[in-house]
Amino acid sequence: xxxxxxxRRGGLTRRQALxxxxxxxxAIVVGERLAAPARADAPATPPPEAKARSVIQVFLWGGMxxxxxxxxxxxxxxxxxGQFNRVIKTNVDGIVLSDLFPQLARQxxxxxxxxxxxxxxxxxxxxxxxMQTGHMPGERLAYPSIxxxxxxxxxxxxxxxxxxxxxxxxxxxxxRFSEAGFLGSKFKPFATGxxxxxxxxxxxxxxxxxxxxxxxQARRELLGAVNALPQAASDHxxxxxxxxxxxxAYDLILGEGKAVFDLSKEDPKLRExxxxxxxxxxxxxARRLVEAGVxxxxxxxxxxxxxxxxxxQTMQRQCPQLDQGLASLLQDLHDRGxxxxxxxxxxxxxxxxxxxxxxxPWNGGRNHxxxxxxxxxxxxxxxxxxxxxxxxxxxxxxxxxxxxxIDLLGSIYELAGIxxxxxxxHPLGYDARVLAPGEAGAKSTGRLKEIM
Amino acid sequence: xxxxxxxxxxxxxxxxxxxxxxxxxxxxFENPVFDPPxxxxxxxxxxxxxxxxxxxxxCSDAVFxxxxxxxxxxxxxxxxxxxxxxxxxxxxxRAEWIERALERPExxxxxxxxxxxxxxxxxxxPVNLWPNAAQAYHRWVVESLRNNKPYDRxxxxxxxxxxxxxxxxxxxxxxAVQNRTPExxxxxxxxxxxGTRTDAWPSNRLAGMAAFSSEIAIKPTKELKEEIIxxxxxxxxTAGGTNxxxxxxxxxxxxxGTVVELRGDRDPREVFADWLTTPTNAWFATAIANxxxxxxxxxxxxxxxxxxxxxxxxxxxxxxxxxxxxxxGSKFDLRHLIRLILCSRTWxxxxxxxxxxxxxxxxxFAFYPMRRLDAEVLIDAINKVTGTAELxxxxxxxxxxxxxxxxxxxxxxxxxxxxxxxxxxxxPPRATGMENERSNxxxxxxxxxxxxxxxxxxxxxxxxxxxxxxxTGRPPRDIACxxxxxxxxxxxxxxxxxRIEEYARRGVARGRELWNDxxxxxxxxxxxxxxx
Numbered sequence: 010x011x012x013x014x015x016x017r018r019g020g021l022t023r024r025q026a027l028x029x030x031x032x033x034x035x036a037i038v039v040g041e042r043l044a045a046p047a048r049a050d051a052p053a054t055p056p057p058e059a060k061a062r063s064v065i066q067v068f069l070w071g072g073m074x075x076x077x078x079x080x081x082x083x084x085x086x087x088x089x090x091g092q093f094n095r096v097i098k099t100n101v102d103g104i105v106l107s108d109l110f111p112q113l114a115r116q117x118x119x120x121x122x123x124x125x126x127x128x129x130x131x132x133x134x135x136x137x138x139x140m141q142t143g144h145m146p147g148e149r150l151a152y153p154s155i156x157x158x159x160x161x162x163x164x165x166x167x168x169x170x171x172x173x174x175x176x177x178x179x180x181x182x183x184x185r186f187s188e189a190g191f192l193g194s195k196f197k198p199f200a201t202g203x204x205x206x207x208x209x210x211x212x213x214x215x216x217x218x219x220x221x222x223x224x225x226q227a228r229r230e231l232l233g234a235v236n237a238l239p240q241a242a243s244d245h246x247x248x249x250x251x252x253x254x255x256x257x258a259y260d261l262i263l264g265e266g267k268a269v270f271d272l273s274k275e276d277p278k279l280r281e282x283x284x285x286x287x288x289x290x291x292x293x294x295a296r297r298l299v300e301a302g303v304x305x306x307x308x309x310x311x312x313x314x315x316x317x318x319x320x321x322q323t324m325q326r327q328c329p330q331l332d333q334g335l336a337s338l339l340q341d342l343h344d345r346g347x348x349x350x351x352x353x354x355x356x357x358x359x360x361x362x363x364x365x366x367x368x369x370p371w372n373g374g375r376n377h378x379x380x381x382x383x384x385x386x387x388x389x390x391x392x393x394x395x396x397x398x399x400x401x402x403x404x405x406x407x408x409x410x411x412x413x414x415i416d417l418l419g420s421i422y423e424l425a426g427i428x429x430x431x432x433x434x435h436p437l438g439y440d441a442r443v444l445a446p447g448e449a450g451a452k453s454t455g456r457l458k459e460i461m
Numbered sequence: 462x463x464x465x466x467x468x469x470x471x472x473x474x475x476x477x478x479x480x481x482x483x484x485x486x487x488x489x490f491e492n493p494v495f496d497p498p499x500x501x502x503x504x505x506x507x508x509x510x511x512x513x514x515x516x517x518x519x520c521s522d523a524v525f526x527x528x529x530x531x532x533x534x535x536x537x538x539x540x541x542x543x544x545x546x547x548x549x550x551x552x553x554x555r556a557e558w559i560e561r562a563l564e565r566p567e568x569x570x571x572x573x574x575x576x577x578x579x580x581x582x583x584x585x586x587p588v589n590l591w592p593n594a595a596q597a598y599h600r601w602v603v604e605s606l607r608n609n610k611p612y613d614r615x616x617x618x619x620x621x622x623x624x625x626x627x628x629x630x631x632x633x634x635x636x637a638v639q640n641r642t643p644e645x646x647x648x649x650x651x652x653x654x655x656g657t658r659t660d661a662w663p664s665n666r667l668a669g670m671a672a673f674s675s676e677i678a679i680k681p682t683k684e685l686k687e688e689i690i691x692x693x694x695x696x697x698x699t700a701g702g703t704n705x706x707x708x709x710x711x712x713x714x715x716x717x718g719t720v721v722e723l724r725g726d727r728d729p730r731e732v733f734a735d736w737l738t739t740p741t742n743a744w745f746a747t748a749i750a751n752x753x754x755x756x757x758x759x760x761x762x763x764x765x766x767x768x769x770x771x772x773x774x775x776x777x778x779x780x781x782x783x784x785x786x787x788x789x790g791s792k793f794d795l796r797h798l799i800r801l802i803l804c805s806r807t808w809x810x811x812x813x814x815x816x817x818x819x820x821x822x823x824x825x826f827a828f829y830p831m832r833r834l835d836a837e838v839l840i841d842a843i844n845k846v847t848g849t850a851e852l853x854x855x856x857x858x859x860x861x862x863x864x865x866x867x868x869x870x871x872x873x874x875x876x877x878x879x880x881x882x883x884x885x886x887x888x889p890p891r892a893t894g895m896e897n898e899r900s901n902x903x904x905x906x907x908x909x910x911x912x913x914x915x916x917x918x919x920x921x922x923x924x925x926x927x928x929x930x931x932x933t934g935r936p937p938r939d940i941a942c943x944x945x946x947x948x949x950x951x952x953x954x955x956x957x958x959x960r961i962e963e964y965a966r967r968g969v970a971r972g973r974e975l976w977n978d979x980x981x982x983x984x985x986x987x988x989x990x991x992x993x
Contacts, residue, residue: 134586147639151587151892174906182881194887194900202881202915214909217918224978225913227969231982234960238831238987241486242813247831248987249816250903255912257905262913436897439660 059426061389062350063299064159066307067292067335068141069357070183071133071315074375075383076363076404077324080124081107085403091365091373092321101394109328112336113385118394119339119348120387121460125398125407126356128414128452131377133315136358137183142190143418145448150441153190153433155418156305158443160196161434162427163304171302172257172266174199178307179291191435198307205272205290212270215261225263269301270294279341284333287311292334296341299351304425314357317374320365339387352389352421356382363404381407384417390424392460413452415444420457489954490993491811492521497555502805505779509825515818517810517827522547523951524993525555525809528829530950531992532757533562533799535571535838535871537845540946559803563796569607570872572795574837575756576602578899579653580619581637583876583891584855588637591686592855592875594626598637599874601630612749612793613738616654620734623691625682632690635677639892643671650674652894654737655716656748656769662716669714672723673733692728716744744769747781750798754780755896757802759830767896776824812993831991833901836886837870843917843984844869846948848926853878885910911985921977921984931976937965940976948983 076082077093096105099117106114130136135146141154156176164175178198189196202213211218239248261267283289288311295306316323335355342348360382361375381400387393398410422429429444446453499507526546530538546558582599584592605615619634626633638649647670648659659667678693713721713729715736723729737745755761763775775781791797802808807826814828844851850866855878864878876891886907889898911917930943941961945953961979970978983989
C-alpha cells in the first residue's frame with residue numbers, strides 16, 4: 010500500500026510562510042509566489058516556457074575572490090587590492106573588470122555580472138551545497154544539486170534520448186556532498202575523468218587505452234560465452250536489468266556516441282583559441298556536449314580557488330586560463346547560435362575577504378567570504394551587458410540588490426522550463442520541492458527579472 | 462605462450478570440474494539431490510511454499526560457500542578454501558563452515574559497515590560527526606560486534622551514553638542526527654531500534670516519546686569540535702537553547718501508551734531504555750529479527766525493515782510470531798540469530814528463478830534473492846582477485862584523514878572517507894539511516910566503469926596475482942581453473958574451458974593479454990557482480 014506523501018513543510022498558510030521565510034524585502038516576493046492557489050489543491054500547472062535547452066555551469070571550487078576579478082575595487086587601497094589594482098574597460102560602457110580578464114572584457118555584451126550575490130555561509134561544503142541546491146544546509150533532507158534536478162526533469166524520464174548521460178561533469182566530481190541527494194545514484198553526474206587536453210581524451214568507461222574496437226567486440230562476445238548465470242536463469246529480472254545496462258554501456262563504448270568526446274574533429278585553430286589547457290579544452294567539450302543535446306554540463310575548474318595563501322600567484326596563474334576558456338566558450342556558443350538556448354553560469358561557493366590577510370601563515374591571502382560573491386551568467390534567456398547589484402567601495406557589503414542562491418537558481422529553473430515549486434520524488438514521500446523559500450533562514454529577493 | 466602448451470587438464474583439479482560435458486549451467490548453481498531436514502525457521506516458511514506447490518532446490522556447494530563469505534564476511538573465499546570445502550565429504554560441512562565463518566575477524570568489520578550506515582557514522586555532511594568522533598564511534602561498534610555484545614546492551618549503551626564525542630563512541634548516536642531536538646532524537650531511536658518511521662505515527666505519540674530525550678544537553682569544550690553529551694536535568698547547559706522544556710515534573714509517554722512521570726531524579730533516557738530493551742517488548746525484538754533477516758535474505762519479512770506498522774503486514778506472519786522469539790530466547794545474541802538463518806534451508810535456496818516464479822512467490826523466500834554486490838564488497842572483491850589496492854580519501858583537512866592503501870573498503874570507519882568507485886556504485890550517503898539509502902540498482906555508468914574504465918583495466922593489466930598465476934608456466938587449463946577459483950569461487954566446467962580455448966584460437970589476444978581478457982570477462986560476469 011502506498012502512503013500519501015507526508016507534508017512536512019508544504020501546506021503552509023500564507024501567513025506562516027511570510028513569518029518563516031520572509032525578511033524585509035523578501036516578503037513581497039515570497040508573498041507573490043504564495044499568492045498562487047495553495048499547493049495542496051493546486052492543479053498541475055503547465056511548466057514555464059523553456060528558453061534554455063542546456064546549461065553549462067563552471068564551478069570555481071574553493072571560492073574565487075570577487076574583488077580581484079569581476080567586482081574590482083581599484084581604489085580601495087593596497088591593504089585591499091594588493092598588487093591587483095588595475096582594471097580594464099569592457100565592450101559595454103560603464104562595466105569594468107580586473108585586468109586579469111582581457112578576453113572576457115571583449116565579451117561583456119554577452120554576459121551579465123551579479124555583484125550582489127550573498128548568503129553569508131563561510132563553510133566550503135555548506136556554501137557549495139547552498140549555491141548548487143538553493144536549500145539551507147541545516148535542513149534535514151539532503152537535496153539534489155541543480156544538475157541532478159535537470160537530470161530528473163530533462164533526462165531520460167522526460168524524453169531525453171541521448172546516449173551521453175544527461176548530467177555530465179568535466180572532469181572530476183566534487184565529492185564534498187552527494188550531488189544527487191535523496192534522488193539517489195541514478196541521478197549522480199557522469200564524471201568523464203581523463204584530460205581533454207591530452208593527446209586522446211580518455212573518458213572513463215567510454216574510451217579505454219590500448220583496447221581496439223575489434224578487441225572490445227571480441228571481449229564482449231567472450232563475456233557472453235562465459236556469462237553462466239544468465240544462461241541458467243535467463244529471464245531473472247535482476248539479470249535482465251543488468252543486461253540492459255550493459256547494452257546501454259556498449260552503445261557508448263562501441264557506438265557513435267563517443268565521437269562527441271573526440272576533439273581531434275575540431276579545427277586546431279579553434280582548440281588554440283579555447284586554450285591548450287585542461288580548462289580550455291573542457292569548455293570546448295562542454296560546447297560539443299551541448300550541441301549533442303546534453304541538458305546539464307558542469308566544469309569543475311581543474312585547480313582550486315581556496316587561496317588562503319599564495320593568493321596572488323594562484324590568481325595570476327589561473328585567471329588567464331579561466332578568462333581564455335570562458336570567453337572563447339561564449340564567443341563560440343554565440344557563433345553557432347547556441348548561446349540563446351544555453352545558460353552559462355560561473356562562480357565559486359563564496360567570495361573572498363576583500364581585505365588581504367598579510368599576517369603569517371597567510372602572508373598575503375584571502376579567506377572565505379560568504380557575504381559577497383560575484384556570478385557571471387549568460388545566454389539561455391539571460392541578457393548580456395548588465396550588472397545586477399552593487400557592493401560598497403571595498404567590496405565588503407552588498408549595498409544594492411542582494412541576490413540569494415534561491416533567486417539565481419530559481420531564475421535558471423524558470424528559463425529552463427522547470428517549475429521551481431515542482432515536487433521532487435523523496436524515497437519516503439516527504440514533501441520536497443525543487444526550491445523551498447519557506448525554509449528557516451532562507452532569504453529571497455526574487456528572480457533576476459532585470460536580466461531575463 | 463599458448464602455442465607451446467597443449468590444453469592438458471591437471472589431474473589435481475580435474476575432480477572439481479563438473480562431470481557433465483553438456484554444459485548445463487544450472488548444475489553449477491544448484492544441488493537438486495541435497496535435501497537436509499527442515500529447521501525451525503523452515504517449518505514456518507515451507508507451509509507457505511507448499512500452498513504454492515513448490516519444493517525449492519538448494520544451492521550447490523560452491524554457491525553456498527561464496528554466498529556464506531559474501532553475506533557474513535563481505536569478502537570472497539580464497540581458492541584454497543573453495544577447494545577444501547568442495548573436497549570436504551562431511552555431511553554436516555555446511556553447518557561447520559557457517560560456524561567457522563562466524564568466528565572470523567572479517568565478521569565484525571562487515572557488520573559494522575551495515576551498522577555504520579544505520580547509525581550514520583560519517584565525519585562530514587550532512588551529519589557532521591567530525592573525523593575523530595566518527596572513528597571513536599566506529600571503533601566502539603566494531604568492538605561490540607567482535608565481542609558479540611548482547612544486542613540489548615549494545616543499544617542501551619548508545620541510548621544512555623554520556624561523555625565526549627571523541628572519547629565515548631556511543632554518545633555519537635545523538636550527534637549523528639541532523640535534527641538535534643527531542644523529536645529528532647526520538648525519530649532516530651524509533652527508526653534505528655524499533656524499525657518504524659515516526660512520520661506514520663499518530664501525532665501525539667512522537668511528542669510523548671520525545672519527552673524522554675528532552676533533558677539531553679550538548680556542551681562544547683575548548684577542544685575544536687569536541688562536545689559532551691550528558692543528562693542535564695536542571696537545564697543549566699541548555700538554558701536559552703531551543704530545546705529547553707518547561708520546568709517541573711512532566712509526563713512522557715512510551716510508544717505503547719504508558720504514561721511516565723519525569724521527576725528529574727533519573728535520566729529519562731534510562732527509563733526509556735528499560736522499556737525498549739525489555740525482553741517482552743515486541744517493538745524491539747521484532748525489529749532486529751526482521752532487520753537481520755532482511756540483511757541476509759534481501760528483504761524483510763515485513764518490508765521495508767524500517768517501516769514496521771500495522772498496515773504493513775509481514776509476508777509470512779509465522780516468521781515474526783511470536784515476535785522475535787529467537788532473539789529473546791538467545792538473550793539477544795545476534796550471532797545466534799544469524800546462525801539460525803544461515804543454517805536454514807531457506808537461506809540456502811537456489812537463486813535460479815524465472816521472472817514468472819519470482820512474481821508468483823514474492824515475499825515467500827522460495828529463492829535466494831539475486832542482488833548486486835554492495836559497492837564496498839564489489840571493489841574489495843575486485844582488489845582481492847587482482848591483488849591490487851585502492852586509495853580512499855576524505856576531503857576534511859583537520860585532522861587530515863590518511864587511509865593506507867591496504868585498507869579494505871568494507872572496514873572504512875567513516876562515510877566521508879570514500880572513492881569515486883564507491884560513490885558510483887551507490888554507497889549510502891549516511892544521511893538518514895534508512896535501509897533504502899543503499900542503492901544496488903544497476904545503472905549504465907556502472908557497467909561502463911566495470912567494462913571499460915582505466916581504473917578496472919589497470920587493475921587487470923597490472924595484477925600481481927594474475928602475473929603469479931600465469932608465470933608458473935602451468936598448462937592453460939590450469940591457469941583458467943585458477944582464475945575461476947579466484948574470481949567465481951568454483952572450477953570451470955568443461956564447456957567453459959572449451960569456450961576459452963575457442964577465444965584463444967581467435968588470436969585476438971595472446972599470452973598475458975589473453976589472460977587479461979579472460980579475467981576481464983570473469984570480473985564482468987553477472988556471477989561475479991551479483992550475490993546469487
